[in-house]
Amino acid sequence: MGLGLGWLVGCGVPAWEEESAACEALLPGDLVITEYLNDPSGADTGKEYVELHNPSRETVDLLGVTLFTAREEGAQERAYTLTTALPLDAGAFFVMGDVRDGPLPEHVDQTYGDALGALGNSGGLVGLRCGTRVLDSVALTAPSKSGAARIHDGRRVPGAEGNDDPSRWCDAPEVVPGGARGSPGAANAPCPDAPDGGAAVGHAGTCLPPGAVAPRDVRAARPGDLVITEVMANPRGDDTVGEWLEVRATAPVDLNGLTVGTDTSGTRLESERCLSLAAGESALLARRREPDVNGGLPEPLATFSVDLRNAGGVVAVRAGGVLIDSALYGPAQEGVATQVSAPLSAQAKDNDLPTAWCVATEPYGDRGNLGTPGASNRVCSGADAGVSQAGCIDRTTGQPRAPRVPTVGSLVLTEFLADPSAVPDALGEWVEVLASREVDLNGVMLSNETGGTVLDSALCLTVKAGGHAVLARSLDPALNGGLPGVLGTFGFGLGNGAGAHVLKLVSRGAVLDSVAFTQAATPGASSQLDARVRDASGNDAAGAFCPTPAGVTYGAGDRGSPGRENRTCAP
Numbered sequence: 001m002g003l004g005l006g007w008l009v010g011c012g013v014p015a016w017e018e019e020s021a022a023c024e025a026l027l028p029g030d031l032v033i034t035e036y037l038n039d040p041s042g043a044d045t046g047k048e049y050v051e052l053h054n055p056s057r058e059t060v061d062l063l064g065v066t067l068f069t070a071r072e073e074g075a076q077e078r079a080y081t082l083t084t085a086l087p088l089d090a091g092a093f094f095v096m097g098d099v100r101d102g103p104l105p106e107h108v109d110q111t112y113g114d115a116l117g118a119l120g121n122s123g124g125l126v127g128l129r130c131g132t133r134v135l136d137s138v139a140l141t142a143p144s145k146s147g148a149a150r151i152h153d154g155r156r157v158p159g160a161e162g163n164d165d166p167s168r169w170c171d172a173p174e175v176v177p178g179g180a181r182g183s184p185g186a187a188n189a190p191c192p193d194a195p196d197g198g199a200a201v202g203h204a205g206t207c208l209p210p211g212a213v214a215p216r217d218v219r220a221a222r223p224g225d226l227v228i229t230e231v232m233a234n235p236r237g238d239d240t241v242g243e244w245l246e247v248r249a250t251a252p253v254d255l256n257g258l259t260v261g262t263d264t265s266g267t268r269l270e271s272e273r274c275l276s277l278a279a280g281e282s283a284l285l286a287r288r289r290e291p292d293v294n295g296g297l298p299e300p301l302a303t304f305s306v307d308l309r310n311a312g313g314v315v316a317v318r319a320g321g322v323l324i325d326s327a328l329y330g331p332a333q334e335g336v337a338t339q340v341s342a343p344l345s346a347q348a349k350d351n352d353l354p355t356a357w358c359v360a361t362e363p364y365g366d367r368g369n370l371g372t373p374g375a376s377n378r379v380c381s382g383a384d385a386g387v388s389q390a391g392c393i394d395r396t397t398g399q400p401r402a403p404r405v406p407t408v409g410s411l412v413l414t415e416f417l418a419d420p421s422a423v424p425d426a427l428g429e430w431v432e433v434l435a436s437r438e439v440d441l442n443g444v445m446l447s448n449e450t451g452g453t454v455l456d457s458a459l460c461l462t463v464k465a466g467g468h469a470v471l472a473r474s475l476d477p478a479l480n481g482g483l484p485g486v487l488g489t490f491g492f493g494l495g496n497g498a499g500a501h502v503l504k505l506v507s508r509g510a511v512l513d514s515v516a517f518t519q520a521a522t523p524g525a526s527s528q529l530d531a532r533v534r535d536a537s538g539n540d541a542a543g544a545f546c547p548t549p550a551g552v553t554y555g556a557g558d559r560g561s562p563g564r565e566n567r568t569c570a571p
Contacts, residue, residue, distance in 0.1 A: 023064050023131035024462070024469075025485045027395055029160035030060055031128050031210070032136045034152045035172070037182055038119035038556040041147035048119050049097035049108060049149075050126055051184050054088045055158050057224035057348070061477050062086035063484045065127045067096055067440055069116045079129075080112035085237045085482040085555050091222075095184040107184040133396070136160040143171045145230070147184030153191040157220055157319050207256050207274035218254045218274070221324050224348040225253045226317055228325050229282065230339040230376060231361070233308035234332035235295055236367045242295045243308050244286040244373055245315055246339075247325075249277035250347065259318045260285055261306035266318065269302045275300075285376045290456075296365025298374045308332075314393065314400055327351050328393055328400055328458045336360060337371030341380035352458040354442075356380065392442050392460035403440040403460060410436050411444070411505050411512045414468065414529040415548075415566060418494035421524030422556035429494045430472035430526075431503060432562055434534060435463035441488060445506045446471055451492035452506075461487050470562045482555015484563050496521045515539055522547040526560035530569040543569065 006154030033052035038044075050067060054060050063086065068079040080096075088094050097108035098118075104111060119126060120140045127137030138386040148171040152163050162168060170191035172182040175534040198348060206215035227248045235242030245260070255275035259266035269275060270287075277283055286300035308315060316326040323403055325348045329338055337360040340351045350356055358380035360371040372378070392403050412434040431446060441461035445454045455461055455471070469487040495501050497520050504514040513536040521527070525547045529539050538544060546569035548559040561567070 023133060023485065024395070024467075024487060026060065026065070026130045026133065026135060028135050029054055030054070030135060031062075031065065031088075031129065031159045033126060033138050034158050035149050035184060035187060036119065036126060036138075037141065037149040037184075038145045039121045039143055044118050044121075046100050047096060049095050049184055050119075052088070052094040052096065052128065053158050054090055054092055054094075055223065057090045057222070059087050059089050059476055059478065061484060062088055062094065063201065064130050065135070067112060067116070067126070068129060069119060069124060069126050071120070071124050078116045080115035082110070085484055085532050086110075087482075093185045093187075109185070113309050133301070136163070138163050139166065140168075141166060141169065145171070147181060149171055149184070151183065151188040151191070155190045156189035157222055157358050159319070205257070207254060208272055209276070210276045216274070216322070218256045219252055219276070221253045221255070221258060221317075221319055222251075223324055225249060225251045226255075226258075226277075226324050227340070227348045227351055228315055228317065228327040229351065230337050230371060230373065231308065231315055231327065232332075232337040232369070232373070233313075233327050233329060233370050234310045234334050234336075235369050236335040237295065239287075239307065239310070241288045241293050242297075242367075244284060244294070244297060244300065245308075246282055246284055246373055247277075247317065248282045249279055251279050253277055255283065257300060257319065258324065260302075260304045261316060262308065262314055265306050266316070267304035267306055269304070271302065275302055282374060284465045286373075291365070293445045294365075295367045295369055312400070315507065324348075325351070326393075326458070327417070333359065335367075335369045337369070337373075339372065339377040339380075343379065372489070373377060377389075392440060393458055394460050395462060401460070403442045404462070406435070406439040406440060406441070406444060406505075406507050407511055408512055409508055410439055411463075412436065412529075412534060412536050412539060413503050413505065413513050413515050414534075414539070415526050415560065415562065416494065416503060417521075417526040417558065417560055417562075419496045419521035419523045420558050422558045423479065423481040424498070425473075425493060427474045427479045428483075428499055428558070430470055430474075430480070430483055430486070430560075430562060431494075433469045433471065433491070433505065434468055435465060435469070436534075437465045439463055441469060441471075443507060444512070445504075446490050447504050448494060449494060449500065449502050450495070452504075453490035453492060455488040455490075457488065463487070468563045473483065476493045477555065480555075484554070494521075512536070513539070515545070517545065524558050526558070526562075528561065528566040528569075531566045532553060532568060546570070 032053050034053040035050050040047035062082045066079050066081040070077040094109050098112045099111040121142050124140045125137050150169050151172045153168045207218050208215045229248045230246035255269050259268050288294040290522040293548040310332045312330040315326040338358050339360050401544045414434045415432035417430050441455045445452045471488050472486045475486050502516045505512040527545045529547050
């Protein structure tokens, strides 16, 4: 299991030359701390560890992630940064320990050596950061007896907010090799005697199934278990009684304990009976139950009391601080719901595509509203797709905003790999773009001589001024050759052989940058723009691009510097 030593940083903020492009893909809560051993039996040195968890349904890359400790926020910080691509699967755990010498114990995936010193036994904090963005931090507390790890309650879905509550932590009951009590690298056990009976993040207690005489544990929702498939924000008549939204389950789940609402407020769904959905089943959530009041809706599974903004905004389903799914919609047309195209409602990531949404056309109820509450959505055609998205969600604030539209010269094509050796072309091809000012790539088309792809996402595809964005055939670092922080994907292939080739970036009909080339690709090596050239006219000059030199590699071993500064081309 051991992955060896990474790059050690003794104190302070890691000395990256610039913020890693990999950090663009990580948001607070994408990685959380679920266990730590800060007071082993006997000497602490060499035995302490911290467990990281990926609570999402997507693989995340640990490249650029920093584990840090401090006496208090920002004080006497010590840190260790991971500088190699380390994919962590959805739901998986990764254990970092202070092993100083010898082989790694079976339960430790990575050593941070002496970079963090000793974890505080009864004070201080431990946290995760990528670049300047804090992903999670928890206060360190002492176990009741040395040798027991502190664990986040295994009945709860771990979240970056929920694990701030000290009542959700307890001493681990299990014993691991060496005599310590803990479950490093595996799901935690339930904490005994939880003060609220476990009715919080990820565990809403118990509920009574239909026809049953005894309650059972609630089947807690995890990110992606529910997909928001339709939103009615502006019904005819009174919005406060006629608004509704529809969700679809991708796995058997209970809605008990979930919060439904917007980006700023929500209603917790409470019921003694189980608000259950089978995989593939949809549910209607509405402001009122009575059909003579709500406009003739079918029976909703539950009700909520949050106003949906007519001007557009976010609807979200959360389990405590954990986002299960969200959808961004634009200005709502009176009496018309917006819905996800029928073939694209099976996965939560599908409703992030602007083109996945369109207006409803079928009437329901008795007031002339259009929508399919509780019924199948229609197939959105190319002519009317995309009406629900008027902006994008800022990755830092979590709030919707208008995209920062790039203009001519603000984006520069700086590197591309047409013929990877480590993985197939259809998975490993990529293109790198440099931004001269902070822009969003939403709506930008990347194309070549054979086709093009418009970059779309509910999230703002932000590139900071002076930063690089990697666009690739695949998001998954386990498939794409270990690319760091892919911002977006494209669906066409790059030509390997000699001939007339072109790469082009277009936004709102304007060509932002283009490069033309005729030479065949060098197998396993990217073509990079000379590091001395950083503008959209300079990259048109003959000899501006050259094969990446030997020794400059990434991920699985192909030559290239995706997301990083290029090398100078030889004269």
